Amino acid sequence: MRQDLDLEDDHNDGTVRTFHKGAVLFREGQPSDVTYIIKKGRVAIYRVVNNKRVVLGERGPGEMVGEMGVITAAPRSSAAEALEFTEAMVCDSNLIHTMLHKSPRPVQLLTGYLVDHVKTLTAQVTDRPSGNAFLSVCRVTALCWQSAPGTGKAKELSYAELSTTLKDIVLLNQIEIDAVFERLAKLHLVSLTDVKASFARKDPLLGTSKPGTAFVKDKVVRLTDPDTFLSVAKNVARDIRDPSKPMVDLEFCDLDAFAREAGSTPDIIYKKLAYQEIPQDLFFFHTAKARDYIERMGAEFFKQARRPRLCAADLERVDDITAVDNATLQEAFSALGFHKVAVAMAMAGEAAREKILKNLSKKIAAVVREEAAAMTEPDEDEAADVEKELIDRIKTIKGLAS
Template sequence: MGQDIDRDDDERDSTLKTFHKGALLFREGQASDVAYIIKKGRVAIYRVVNNKRVGLGERGPGEMVGEMGVIGAEARASCAEALEYTEAMVCDQRLVRTMLLKSPRPVQLLTGYLAERVKALSGQITDRPSGNVFWSVCRVTALFWQATVRGETQEVSYAELSRTLKDVLLISQIEIDAVFERLKKLRLVTLTEIKGAFTRTDPLLGHKKPGTAFVRDRVLRLPDVDHFLAVAKTVAAEYRNNPDFAVDLEFFDLADFARTAEASPDILYKKIGYREIPEELFFFHKARTQAFVERMGREFFKQARRPRLTAADLERLDDIAAVDNATLQEAFSALGFRKVAVALAACGEAAREKILRNLSKKIAAVVREEAASMGEPDEDEVTDVEKELLDRIKAIKGLAS
C-alpha cells in the first residue's frame, strides 16, 4: 500500500518516526489519529483479553498499521509493538483519506466494507486457554471421541463436536473448520456429509415432493485415536513458532515468576526485600489492593518490621543480611578474617554490605583485599564457612538445636 502513495504527499503530510524493540506504536483504546507505514523493522499486532495477549499477526516493510481506526474514526481496537528497531512513516487522518479519495469508487466501497468486517471480527477475539489451537482441538477431539463412541457406532456428530470445542476452547467455527481441513488432508479423520431436503406439497396433485437439498450435518470418523494423537502432536510443533493468533499471559503472579526463573517464591521474596528485583516489574490488582488496605488499616503501612529471626530463616549466606549487627560482630570475631573473606566473596550484594558494616575499617580493608585475591572461592570451603557461620549465629541467638 505504501508504494501507491504519492511521494509529494509523503513529504508534506508524513514524518519518519523510530521505535526501539518493545516500544508501542499505539495501545488499544487510544484515539486513532494516525496510521503508520513501516519502512524498516517488524511490528506485532495484538489484543489483551482477560490478561491474555492474543496475537493478531505481524507487519513488515511496505505494510501499514493502524489504518482501520483512522478510516473508521474510532478508538484503537488493538495494540502495535515493535519487535525490533523500526522506522515508520506517520500518516495523519487527512493523508489517509486523501489516499482513499484518489482511489476508484469500487476500492473506496471495498475499503469501507473491510473496515466494518475487521471491526466485527475484532469483537469476536477471545482469550483462548492455549497458544496452540491445532493441538488443543486435537486433544479435545480425542477426549470427545473416547467419551462418546460406544459399541459399533464408530462416528460422532461434527456439529456436536464443534459445540464442545467452542465451549471448551472459546474458538470460532472458522478456526475449527481450518483444523479439520488439515486433519482431512493428513488422512487422520474422515468427514461425511449427511444431506437433507425440504419437502413441498404439489398444489395440484397433493403429493409431497423433495425441495432444496442442504447439508444437515456431518459425521466424523477417527480410525485410530492413538495414531491420531501421535501424528497430531508432531504436526502441532509446526504451529509453535507461528505468531498468528498466539496467546500468552500479559501478566503473571509470583509463582509463575518463580517457575520462569527456576527459583522458589521464598527466594524471590528475599530478593524483593533486598531490592535486587526492579520495581517496574511489580503490579497490583487495584480492587484487591484497595480491599487489603481497608482490611489492614492505614497504620499497618506506616512502618515495616523485619520478622523475628528463627532457626529456619538461616539457610544460606545471603540470609545474614537479616541478622542484627551485635550478633554478626560476635560471630565474625570468633570466625577469623580468612573465613569472613570467603563469606564476603561468596555472598550477594546485601550480605556483603552487612559484613563490611560490621567490621572495623582496618579489618574490612584486609578482608576485602583477601576476598578479591582469591577470585572464585572453592565450593567446599564456602560450604564449610557457611555452615560454621550460621551455626555460630544460631548458637549466639540461642537457636541451635
C-alpha cells in the same frame, strides 16, 4: 500490498520514525491521528481482553499499520508493538483521506465495506486460549504428569483421561489434541503405547468364548524426559506459531506463574524482591483488591516491616546472618579469619555488612573494611566456599552440624 509500496515511493519525503524492539507505536483507545507504512522490521497488532494479550497478526515491510482508525476517525481498536527494530513512514489523516477521495467510487465503497467487516471481526475477539494450543496442551500435560501416581518407568498417563482433561481446560476438540500429540511423538518428547482389548465371542455350538478382533482401547502416554519437557515444548511452540492466526498470552501474570517461567519458586522470588534484585516495575497490584487488603489490614500494618526470624537451620546465605546472635557470629568470625570475613562482607548486603563490622574489633574491622572495598567483584568460587564455610561454622556452634 502493491498500493502500500507505491505509496511509499510516491511520498518518500514523509517523516520516518524508528522504534526499538518492544516499543509501542500506539495503544488501544488512543486517538487515531496517523497511520504507519513499515519500511523495515515487523510489528505485532494485538488487543488486551480480560488481562490476556490476543495477537491479531503481524505487519512487515510495505504494509500499513493503524489505517483503520484513521479512516473511521475512531479511537484505536487495537495496539501495535515493534517485534524488532522498525522504521516506519508516518502518514497523517489528511493524506489518507485525500487519497481515498481521489480514488474511484467503487474503491471507496469497497473500502467502506472492508472497514465494517474488520470492525465486526475485531468485536468478536475473545481470550480463548486455543491460539497457542500446542503450548497449552503441553503445560496441562506436564501438570497431569506431576500429579500422576508412580515414579520412573512405572509412571504413565491414560490418553483418554488426559484428552478429557484437555477438552475441559484448553477447549480443544479431539482432532486438535491428536495433532498436538502426533507432533510431540515425532519430536520424541512423548511416547504413545496402544492398549488393546477385544470383546469375547461366544461359540453357539460349543458354548465356549473366544476373543474377538482386537481394537485399541486406550493409549499410555509417557514423557521421554519430564525435566526438560516444558522447556523444549516452549522452543517448539515459537517455531510453529502462525503469524496469521490470533494468539493469546497473559498480559499480566501472578508471582507463581513468574516463578514457573523463571524455573524458580515463589519463596526465592519473594527473597529477591526483598533484596531488590528484581526491578519493581515488573510487579503490579490489582487496584481494587489492593485497596480492600489495605483496609482489612489497617494503616499500622504497612508502617514498618519485620523480617521473619530465621532459625539457625534455615540459614542459606551471607545475608541471613542478620538473624544470628552476636556471640555466635564473633566465634564464627574468629575461626574464619579476617580475609574470609572480608570476602563475606564483599558479597553481603548492607544490613549484613553492618552486622559483620559490629562483631569485629575496631582494628580488625578497619582491615576487613579496606580489603572488602578492594574486592570490586570477589571470585565466585571463593565467595561460594566462604559463604558455605561461614554458614557451616554457625550451624556447628549451634549444635546443628551433621
